[in-house]
Amino acid sequence: GQNIDQPTEMTATEGAIVQINCTYQTSGFNGLFWYQQHAGEAPTFLSYNVLDGLEEKGRFSSFLSRSKGYSYLLLKELQMKDSASYLCAVTDSNYQLIWGAGTKLIIKP
Amino acid sequence: ETGVTQTPRHLVMGMTNKKSLKCEQHLGHNAMYWYKQSAKKPLELMFVYNFKEQTENNSVPSRFSPECPNSSHLFLHLHTLQPEDSALYLCASSQGQLSGANVLTFGAGSRLTVL
Numbered sequence: 001g002q003n004i005d006q007p008t009e010m011t012a013t014e015g016a017i018v019q020i021n022c023t024y025q026t027s028g029f030n031g032l033f034w035y036q037q038h039a040g041e042a043p044t045f046l047s048y049n050v051l052d053g054l055e056e057k058g059r060f061s062s063f064l065s066r067s068k069g070y071s072y073l074l075l076k077e078l079q080m081k082d083s084a085s086y087l088c089a090v091t092d093s094n095y096q097l098i099w100g101a102g103t104k105l106i107i108k109p
Numbered sequence: 110e111t112g113v114t115q116t117p118r119h120l121v122m123g124m125t126n127k128k129s130l131k132c133e134q135h136l137g138h139n140a141m142y143w144y145k146q147s148a149k150k151p152l153e154l155m156f157v158y159n160f161k162e163q164t165e166n167n168s169v170p171s172r173f174s175p176e177c178p179n180s181s182h183l184f185l186h187l188h189t190l191q192p193e194d195s196a197l198y199l200c201a202s203s204q205g206q207l208s209g210a211n212v213l214t215f216g217a218g219s220r221l222t223v224l
Contacts, residue, residue, distance in 0.1 A: 008149065030209030042113070042199070042215040050209060087152070095207045099151035 002026045004100035011106045020073045028093020034073045035087040083107045115216035130219045132183040132200030140206040141183040146197040159206040190223045
């Protein structure tokens, strides 16, 4: 079966750095997404990786290793507003999106 | 308005009621989706419409009935629901459907409680 694993919950301190991991086992691979979802709000697109390596966008970076079936989202200089759930999703060979259950990130002052 | 708008934001219904969820997108997208989001579970794809044609129905019970009158509007008609159907129902849209880099734009969701 197809599966995406990510930690259920993580806690970090304001101003620090946190890495949220995502491992996947899917039928083929056509890209990996990270979405951010604040409580009671719509998920919003953060990043897309299809080739191995690191994509940087301001305070957020996303890394992909296709051979390891592994990605991480790196958040630097954490702010209180970064408290949210982070959803990892993979597009398989049939262009179906397979979702992880999300990681709830709690930022403490 | 811009983006994807869902109404109502909150809905409480009995098991014998009939209600509808509405989704509207102003992005000029051609594909629209219904997802179910339950606590601590992955998003579950329910239905997909591409150019107003239903292209996915992921074994969803018949008590959920989608309708897509045009590429900007999507409805989810609900009848004789069960308490386990209580969840957040998310609507999303995208430029197309079959693409690896298919970015979804989501609405804020309709929180459904079935008593």
